[in-house]
Amino acid sequence: xxxxxxxxxxVEHATADFLSSHYGIKSPEVSLERSDxxxxxxxxxxxxxxxxxxxxxxxxxLAQLIANHLNFQQLTHIKKIExxxxxxxxxxxxxxxxxxxxxxxxxxxxDYGKNISLMxxxxxxxxxxxxxxxxxxxxxxxxxxxxxxxVRMLSWNGAVVVSDAVYNDRGIAIAKLMWGFLSHMKKNSDxxxxxxxxxxxxxxxxxxxxxxxxxxxxxxxxxxxxxxxFKSDENVEAIVRNFVVQWENNNxxxxxxxxxxxxxxxxxxxxxxxxxxxxxxxxxxxxEHYKEGKKYxxxxxxxGIFTKLEDGAVLTNLSIxxxxxxxxxxxxxxxxxxxxxxxxxxxKKKRYKADKLVWVIGPEQSLAMRQLFAVCEQLxxxxxxxxxxxxxxxxxxxxxxxxxxxxxxxxxxxxxxxxLINVVKEKIKIKFTSKNNGELTEDIDELSEKxxxxxxxxxxxxxxxxxxxxxxxxxxxxxxxxxxxxxLYTYVRAQSILRKKIKQINSPLDGQHELGLEADxxxxxxxxxxxxxxxxxxxxxxxxxxxxxELCSAFNAWYGKEIVLDGSEKESYKLTITESVGITIKNGxxxxxxxxxxxx
RNA sequence: GUCCCCGUAGCUUAAUGGAUAAAGUAGAGCUCUUCUAAGGCUUUGAUGCAGGUUCGAUUCCUGCCGGGGACACCA
Numbered sequence: 192x193x194x195x196x197x198x199x200x201x202v203e204h205a206t207a208d209f210l211s212s213h214y215g216i217k218s219p220e221v222s223l224e225r226s227d228x229x230x231x232x233x234x235x236x237x238x239x240x241x242x243x244x245x246x247x248x249x250x251x252x253l254a255q256l257i258a259n260h261l262n263f264q265q266l267t268h269i270k271k272i273e274x275x276x277x278x279x280x281x282x283x284x285x286x287x288x289x290x291x292x293x294x295x296x297x298x299x300x301x302d303y304g305k306n307i308s309l310m311x312x313x314x315x316x317x318x319x320x321x322x323x324x325x326x327x328x329x330x331x332x333x334x335x336x337x338x339x340x341x342v343r344m345l346s347w348n349g350a351v352v353v354s355d356a357v358y359n360d361r362g363i364a365i366a367k368l369m370w371g372f373l374s375h376m377k378k379n380s381d382x383x384x385x386x387x388x389x390x391x392x393x394x395x396x397x398x399x400x401x402x403x404x405x406x407x408x409x410x411x412x413x414x415x416x417x418x419x420x421f422k423s424d425e426n427v428e429a430i431v432r433n434f435v436v437q438w439e440n441n442n443x444x445x446x447x448x449x450x451x452x453x454x455x456x457x458x459x460x461x462x463x464x465x466x467x468x469x470x471x472x473x474x475x476x477x478x479e480h481y482k483e484g485k486k487y488x489x490x491x492x493x494x495g496i497f498t499k500l501e502d503g504a505v506l507t508n509l510s511i512x513x514x515x516x517x518x519x520x521x522x523x524x525x526x527x528x529x530x531x532x533x534x535x536x537x538x539k540k541k542r543y544k545a546d547k548l549v550w551v552i553g554p555e556q557s558l559a560m561r562q563l564f565a566v567c568e569q570l571x572x573x574x575x576x577x578x579x580x581x582x583x584x585x586x587x588x589x590x591x592x593x594x595x596x597x598x599x600x601x602x603x604x605x606x607x608x609x610x611l612i613n614v615v616k617e618k619i620k621i622k623f624t625s626k627n628n629g630e631l632t633e634d635i636d637e638l639s640e641k642x643x644x645x646x647x648x649x650x651x652x653x654x655x656x657x658x659x660x661x662x663x664x665x666x667x668x669x670x671x672x673x674x675x676x677x678x679l680y681t682y683v684r685a686q687s688i689l690r691k692k693i694k695q696i697n698s699p700l701d702g703q704h705e706l707g708l709e710a711d712x713x714x715x716x717x718x719x720x721x722x723x724x725x726x727x728x729x730x731x732x733x734x735x736x737x738x739x740x741e742l743c744s745a746f747n748a749w750y751g752k753e754i755v756l757d758g759s760e761k762e763s764y765k766l767t768i769t770e771s772v773g774i775t776i777k778n779g780x781x782x783x784x785x786x787x788x789x790x791x
Numbered sequence: 792g793u794c795c796c797c798g799u800a801g802c803u804u805a806a807u808g809g810a811u812a813a814a815g816u817a818g819a820g821c822u823c824u825u826c827u828a829a830g831g832c833u834u835u836g837a838u839g840c841a842g843g844u845u846c847g848a849u850u851c852c853u854g855c856c857g858g859g860g861a862c863a864c865c866a
Contacts, residue, residue, distance in 0.1 A: 224809095227809085227811090228811085235809095237810095240809080244846095250846070277809090277810090278846085322866085362865095505864090514862095515861095516863065517862095517864090518864040527863090527865085527866085528866060554796060554797095554861090555859095555860055557795060558794080558861050558862065561795095584797075584859095589802095595797095595858070595859075597859080619829095653805090654805080655804090658804080659796090659858090659859075663802085663803080669803085669815075671815085671829055671830090672815040672829090673805095673815040673816085674815085674829085676829060680829055680830075681830085684827055684830080687826065688826050688827095689826095691826060737804095741813095750830080750831080751822095751830075751832080756826050757826090769826095
């Protein structure tokens with residue numbers, strides 16, 4: 192266990208014991224928190240104000256009594272306990288504690304910050320399930336970044352995490368895409384819009400390469416054209432609906448066309464996701480399990496959990512969950528989204544024996560998710576408390592009058608992930624050339640890509656996932672100030688010092704000295720493991736990002752005041768701090784999915 | 792109509808019910824012969840409105856205003 196967790200636990204236990212043994216308070220909740228200001232100690236608790244009434248003491252007196260008790264216990268790393276009106280108990284830690292923290296960081300390196308609070312738990316996190324009919328935009332980006340960082344954060348808390356996604360690869364949307372391709376990507380307009388003809392003459396249709404566009408853009412074009420035809424032309428609508436029917440009847444030609452257009456979609460998506468360093472342990476394909484859902488609905492009917500309406504549709508009553516009832520099967524007996532989702536939840540539970548199932552999905556699915564969870568509980572597939580919808584706010588654009596505005600494909604205001612990365616990358620390149628007097632280094636492209644991704648990922652992950660984000664490409668992706676670049680720059684600065692060191696880093700400090708100018712920085716380093724726990728509690732990694740900004744700011748302030756490589760006897764100690772900062776930044780960034788660089 | 796989410800400096804964002812509401816950016820002013828100035832330092836500036844619970848509310852509850860979203864056989 193890391194030093195801070197050990198200390199916090201010790202104090203919390205001692206306090207809780209005191210409250211229960213002296214005042215008979217049953218399992219009191221004691222939480223030691225970071226003080227708002229170091230004047231108020233290194234950590235503090237407001238527990239006496241919480242339990243003053245129950246203990247029949249004034250908050251201040253109770254705080255005094257607790258403090259006396261804790262002083263009597265002679266806790267290892269507590270230097271001083273202070274009681275402040277109206278009843279705060281502030282704890283000041285010894286220097287030897289912070290020395291221990293630094294040693295711990297150097298020893299653990301890439302593991303510093305991890306804990307085992309979720310040990311023996313298996314989590315499944317579904318995120319970034321893209322519909323393979325359009326190029327991915329900022330909404331998908333946020334989904335991916337939130338999802339991936341959540342996966343890493345949970346495993347830092349000791350859980351075994353399975354990261355998964357589902358490809359909704361069948362149905363009317365894909366059929367529209369097929370039509371769009373068949374009718375609009377012909378090299379010659381005389382070529383018939385016929386599936387069988389396409390199968391034997393695929394060369395008469397364009398490939399993305401021949402059109403000189405990326406496959407996901409190609410797919411988007413096909414889909415939009417297909418959808419537009421579908422809406423305006425009844426004949427097309429009939430053909431598209433017939434694609435779905437024939438596909439379900441395993442028509443060989445239709446399946447070939449289906450798999451052909453999907454291959455373009457996947458190629459495009461995977462290229463973008465590779466850029467983001469996305470990873471899934473398992474990808475589910477809707478076409479493989481969509482039929483299974485009906486069985487569960489039939490089972491529920493048989494058991495009398497669901498009811499069949501007069502027209503044949505199946506309904507479930509969710510009034511005990513206090514949410515609107517929902518239809519599980521259409522009157523014609525065909526399945527709905529939720530029908531297949533039931534099957535998928537069951538599959539996941541069965542295959543992974545997961546304790547917790549999490550869905551990182553947009554807020555508009557909120558009700559649908561709650562309904563799905565409730566139905567799964569009704570069917571005894573799992574308990575509703577084991578399911579969690581991790582929602583996230585919209586990523587929108589700035590309106591003309593400064594307001595929030597959703598992206599709209601109709602208005603052509605959708606910002607694609609790749610386009611965004613490219614824009615930021617160019618911005619960074621320009622900054623580089625002006626910084627280096629117009630000279631370009633060889634690996635400038637690779638470095639700009641890394642920095643652009645750092646800037647974008649950080650800017651999205653630094654705010655609470657539930658907050659709507661307004662996106663202004665000019666302003667939102669900062670390369671100065673509270674940004675990913677700032678954090679990377681700080682890391683590079685620390686590494687640069689370490690590269691220039693002559694002395695070896697040895698035992699840092701005897702623990703007898705008082706902390707000097709480095710106090711704020713060293714104290715911050717100690718909190719990192721607590722931040723990982725806070726992130727778990729809120730299921731949001733923005734705490735990590737916010738912490739990194741604070742840490743970097745403290746390091747840079749210290750850097751401005753003190754010279755590390757000054758040849759003094761404290762040099763080794765200062766190098767230890769510098770190295771610890773580097774390790775902590777790197778670890779924090781790795782949770783956010785941001786790669787560090789050695790030079791900028 | 793019902794339900795859900797959101798509302799904090801000009802702008803983009805922080806703050807398990809706690810102490811003086813914290814940063815960045817934009818504006819004003821310093822700061823590179825010193826380990827990377829994409830940095831540091833100083834300064835101006837905010838909790839939508841009205842109640843309630845509480846020793847204490849940006850946070851919880853009620854109502855209102857404003858923005859977004861969802862509401863049975865679409866995906």
